[in-house]
Amino acid sequence: MRLYDFLDSGNGYKARLLLHKLGSPYDRIELDILEGETRTEAFLAKNPNGRVPALELDDGTVLPESNAILVYLAEGSRFLPQDRLARAQCLQWMFFEQYNHEPSIAVARYILRHTPDGSPRRAELPTLAEKGNAALGVMERHLESRQYFVGDQLSVADIALYAYTHVADQGGFDLSGYPNVQAWLARVASDSPHIPITAG
Numbered sequence: 001m002r003l004y005d006f007l008d009s010g011n012g013y014k015a016r017l018l019l020h021k022l023g024s025p026y027d028r029i030e031l032d033i034l035e036g037e038t039r040t041e042a043f044l045a046k047n048p049n050g051r052v053p054a055l056e057l058d059d060g061t062v063l064p065e066s067n068a069i070l071v072y073l074a075e076g077s078r079f080l081p082q083d084r085l086a087r088a089q090c091l092q093w094m095f096f097e098q099y100n101h102e103p104s105i106a107v108a109r110y111i112l113r114h115t116p117d118g119s120p121r122r123a124e125l126p127t128l129a130e131k132g133n134a135a136l137g138v139m140e141r142h143l144e145s146r147q148y149f150v151g152d153q154l155s156v157a158d159i160a161l162y163a164y165t166h167v168a169d170q171g172g173f174d175l176s177g178y179p180n181v182q183a184w185l186a187r188v189a190s191d192s193p194h195i196p197i198t199a200g
């Protein structure tokens with residue numbers, strides 16, 4: 001398998017982390033999104049949406065979308081429940097991640113890390129902070145009585161939400177007001193094997 005990726009991307013990290021946990025060999029192709037490398041004709045032929053991550057399977061099929069990649073890779077492993085409702089609950093949290101969490105927390109992080117001081121994009125930060133904190137509040141409440149997002153073990157739902165939550169401080173978010181989220185982050189990081197987002 002071949003993973004088209006960008007090392008600083010939390011979406012890419014989801015796939016990298018699960019591949020590492022599964023011990024699945026793969027080639028990682030780094031595309032610099034800041035230099036438009038996901039928008040070349042060659043890459044658009046693989047993923048017309050021009051974004052990473054995208055997983056190229058051995059038969060040449062290309063699967064984009066980080067959470068779809070997680071579900072594909074996790075099939076038959078401890079990270080994807082067999083139970084029908086539990087599987088749907090994994091999807092529930094992965095859709096939440098894509099609609100309520102990533103568009104605010106990941107985007108705030110991107111703006112702070114990759115746009116210069118004074119960029120007009122910085123005007124988006126207060127709204128992103130409000131929406132991101134709302135998402136963190138939903139997570140905090142869910143984790144009041146739970147160790148993991150679905151059932152009693154780590155799943156693709158946790159991996160999807162961990163990716164940008166554990167670096168939310170880089171988007172200007174203060175996690176000190178979310179003790180359940182902090183405890184859950186430590187729990188996810190202690191599930192072995194683990195790699196940091198900086199590991200390619």
Ligand SMILES: N[C@@H](CCC(=O)N[C@@H](CS)C(=O)NCC(=O)O)C(=O)O
Nearest residue numbers: 009011033038051052053065066067
């Ligand atoms: N919903 C997609 C989002 C992918 C995405 O936004 N990727 C960013 C990096 S995190 C990207 O490739 N940006 C480059 C571009 O838009 O040209 C997923 O979860 O994989």
